[in-house]
Amino acid sequence: MIRAAQMEEYNNNGKMHPKKFSLVLLIVGMTMLFLGLTSAFLVREAEGNWLHFSLPPQFVGSTVAVVISSLSMYFAYYSAKKDNLKSVTIGxxxxxxxxxxxVYFQYLGFNDMADRGIYFSPANGSAGGLVSGSFVIMFIALHLLHLLGGIIFVTVVLVKSLMxxxxxxxxxxxxxxxxxxxxxxxxxxxLYLFLNFAPQL
Amino acid sequence: MSNDHGHHKETFISKYVFSMDHKMISKQFLITGIIMGVMGVAMSILFRLQLAWPDTSFPILNWLFGDQWAPEGRLDSGFYMGLVTIHGTIMVFYVLTAGLSGTFSNLLIPLQVGARDMASPFMNMLSYWFFFLSSVVLMSSMFVSTGPASGGWTIYPPLSALAKAMPGSGLGMTLWLIAIILFIVSALLGGINYITTVLNMRTKGMSMNRMPLTIWAFLLTAILGLLSFPVLLGGGLLLMFDRLAGTSFYLSDIFLGGGIGALEQSGGSPILFQHLFWFLGHPEVYIIIMPALGITSEVIAVNSRKPIFGYTAMVISLIGIAVLSFLVWGHHMFITGMNPFLGTVFLIMTLIIAVPSAVKTFNYLATLWKGSIRFTNGMMFAIGLVSFFITGGLTGLFLGNAALDISLHDTYFVVAHFHLVMGSSAIFGMMAGIYHWFPRMFGRTMNKTLGYIHFWLTFISAYMVFFPMHFQGLAGVPRRYYTFDILPEFAPWLDVNVFITMAAILGGVAQIIFLWNFFSSIFAGEKSSQNPWGANTLEWTSPVEHIHGNWPGEIPTVYRWPYDYSLPDMDEDFVPQNVPDEGSSEEIHVTPVNPVSSDAKKEPEESNVMFFTMVKNWFGLGRA
Structure with missing residues (x-):
């Protein structure tokens, strides 16, 4: 088939694999999405009429979890390159x-914000009906959507490693x-650093 | 490696419908783009009827749209705005982005860089089907009871954010947003594929500085799309939340009549949407025009039988345009009350972008100068692009100037400017590409005489339509008005509107000639030879028969740049890129300053085309 023949021709030319290169480009696109939205946050915040609030403390747990997951991911990748198959699965x-x-810490964080009256839309009785809560929740939800894609990816690779x-x-x-x-x-x-420090800029 | 790339079995569905072959996908993009273009042009003629004869009843309008949208044969004012909105959306996104870039990036990138297919044929197929789905969703908005989106193709809030603001803000607007989100997904899937293929899958010897200018243009276009479409996606998502979830990203304190009262939303900023929109919106102009410029570079070089003038300058200009296009979006927003200092920055950036644009224009003219010009249909349209690019570009200098823009904004001057520099130019670039690469697509050539008639009618009618609009705009005639009956100061312009509408109808008729020529030539056009134009690029070395994999044997190796035309002491006046060079690799780039000079001495009539020779050639009566 064309795919196999094509990849055979291009895999060995010393360049990044086209699939991985496409992923890098996709990441560039996603980065632009978040850069655009965080810029919008700054522009809107500068106009005033803005509710400042602190991020839920549970997000510290999210940050720790994401750092641990990155380390274990790298451990799995490194193990795969060394052909240590058991370590790949563990990682x-x-x-x-x-x-x-x-994801669980994010859920707790959402609940915390809801308890403080910070909702996505004013129809739910958001504090002052202001847009800052909408922005923060939108960032977190959008990131979570990207992360869920990552969890599916991780699951697929985990199953492959078990096989x-x-x-x-x-x-x-x-x-x-x-x-x-x-x-x-x-x-x-x-996002965590931005949402913590940008309001003080 | 086996050489049986093209011989796997294909069904009708896998070959023509859910095809993963880039050549078939390019045809799907082209034909869908043409269908969308027909609808877009037809809409423009219909709303031009209203502008020219506002008090006249046209039974055909009532027959087409019924009593709701065309009572007594006159367009409803809301539906008029809907037609204007959908016309703009179709032409900008569906014809000149997907129809142009989707067609020619798909067709030419693998063939010209020497690849079997796109990096991911599956993603490529998805790209087309997202585009198709997007087109269906957009057109379905014409059939909802509240009508299509009607706040203009720029969909500024609050009209676009409040479903109850007017009929066109209702379901039609939601469908518009869904269509554009699908379109963005399509554009990103396609763009990622294009960039990966160009950067990762070039054949042996195809270094970046041997790439045809078409490929440079497609590559930079895809990069622009990758960096700017996600921002529009973000802006669209916020708009969607405002419409459907009751957020107030763009909505400030608003009181609606009709017993609705004050809305819950507060604290939003409609200007924020404009920033997000134009961060895509301005690069979008170059997403549209750069593929057309790339096509023109190739068509002009091939048909001038000369190397493109200033290859490196052309590449640097494209890169310069691409970079600057991200720094000028504010010139669409001079009247939003932005800080004058910020406005000055956008003004300066906007005027600077004229420099690389001018470099390209002069290089086209220098390539034409003393060339052995062959006035093929493709060449005529390529020269037409240069004409429109100059005419429309000059008025960009006016509009880029904040002080002038404040009075010209939202007048017909703006309509004239972008229809020439972006609309007509890109359409002519697209047409140049269609006529030039038709033999590569279908193995046949289009009828030359019909092509000339199509060119002249379109060229003349485009100027007749858009040139008078400059004067309307200078007189202050505003765009997007349904009628000027109640504004007596604009009454003198009614005759001009009649003239413009008649010219638009002429232009529309010209496209019927094109449609006939295009579709009949697919089946009954004259059979084409392998390389009918004597071009150097790799696509002409691939067999016309449809094989998935492009070349039956090994992919050709590239030994030279693509513009070795009229080299002295050669039997033919072109040397394809896959012809090995006898000398060292350095010689590859040594091109004569005036490669046609030796021929010129022998046959002066070849390089100094006389007026009557030109006229004969235009009408197909001269040399082949």
Whole structure:
């Protein structure tokens, strides 16, 4: 088939694999989405009439979970390159658990904001009906959507590793998973720092 | 590696419907783009009827749209705005973005860089089907009871954010947003594929500085799309939340009549949407025009039988345009009350972008100068692009100036400017591409005489339509008005509107000639030879028969740049890129300053085309 022949021709030319390169480009696009939205946040905040509030403390737990998941992801990737198949599975499993913990901490954070009267829309009785809560919740939800894509990816690679299909001769899937997972991790840290410090800019 | 790339079995569905072959996908983009273009142009003629003869009843309008939208044969004012909105949306996104870039990036990127297909044929197929779905959703908005979106193609809030603001803000607007989100997904899937294919899958010897200018243009266009469409997606998402979830990203304190009263939303900023929209909106102008410029570079070089003048300058200009296009969006917002200092920054950036644009124009003219010009249909349209790009570009200098823009904003001057520099130019670039690469797509050529008639009618009618609009705009005639009956100061312009509408109808008729020529030539056009134009790029080395994989054997290796035309001491006046060079690799780039000079001495009539020779050639009566 064309796909196999095509990849055979291009895999060995020393360049990044086209699939991984496409993923990098997709990440560039996602980065632009968040850059655009965080710029919008700054522009709108500068206009005043803005409710300042602190982020839920549970988000510290989210941040710790995302850092742990990134480390375990890298451990799994490194193990795959060394052909240490058992470690690959362990690393991927830890990543999955840490990723799910992240989702749980986000859920707790949403509840905390709701308790303080910060909702997505004023129709729900948001504090003062102001837009700052909408922005923060939108950022977190949008990031969570990207992370859920990552969790599916991690699950697929975990299953492959259980079937012993992730090893040093086939690292493409775990390499792409590694890249994407680090991206959603870095994206969260960026959002967390941005939402903590941007209001004071 | 086996050489049986094209011989796997295909069903009708896998070959023609859910095809993963970039050549078939390019045809799908083209034909869908043409269908959308027909609808877009037809809408423009219908609303031009209203502007020219506001008090006249046209039974055909009532027949087409019924009593709700065209009572007594006159367009309803809301529906008029809907037609204007959908016309703009179709032409900007569906014809000149997907129809142009989708068609030619798909067709030419793998063929010209020497790849078997796109990096991900599956993503490529998805890209088309998202586009198709998007087109269906957009057109379905014409059939909802509240009518299509009617706040203009720029969909500024609050009209677009409040479903109850007017009929056109209702379901039609929601469908518009869904359509554009689908469109953005399509554009991103396609763009990621284009960039990956160009950067990762070039054949041996195809270094970046040997890439045809078409590929440079498609690559930079895809990069622009990748960086700007997500921002519009973000802006669209916020708008969707305002409409459907009751947020107030763009809605400030608003009181609605009709017993609705004050809305819950507060604290939003409609200007915020304009920033997000134009951060895409301005690069979008270059997403539209750059593929057309790339096509023109190729068509002009091939048909001038000369190397493109200033290849490096052309590439740098494209890169310069791409970078600057992200720094000028504020010139669409001079009248929003922005800080004058900020406005000055946007003004300066806008005027600077004229420099690389002018470099390209002069390089086209320098390539034409003393060339052995062949006035093929494609060449005529390419020269037409240069004409429109100059005419429309000059008025950009006026509109880029904040002080002038404040009075010209939202007048017909703006309509004239962008229809020439972006609309007509890009359409002519697209037409140049269709006529030039038709043999590569279908193995046949289009009828040359019909092509000339199509060119002249379109060229003349486009100027007749848009040139008078400059004067209307200078006189202050505002755009997007349904009728000027109640504004006596604009009454003198009614005759001009009649003239413009008649010219628009002429232009529309010209497109019927094109449609006939295009579709009949697919089946009954003259069979084309392998390389009918004597071009150097790799697509002409691939067999015309449809094989998935493009070349039956090995992919050709590239030994030279694509513009070796009229080299001295060669048997033919072109040297394809896959012809090995006898000398060292350095010689590849040594091109004569005036490569046609030796021929010119022998056959002066080849390089100094006389007026009557030109006229004969235009009408297909001269040399082949």
């Amino acid at each position: 991927m499993a830890v990543t999955l658990v840490a990723g799910l913990s992240f 012993l299909k992730v090893h040093k001769k086939d690292t493409l899937s775990i390499s792409m998973c590694n890249t994407y997972w680090h991206f959603v991790g870095v994206l969260w840290i960026y």
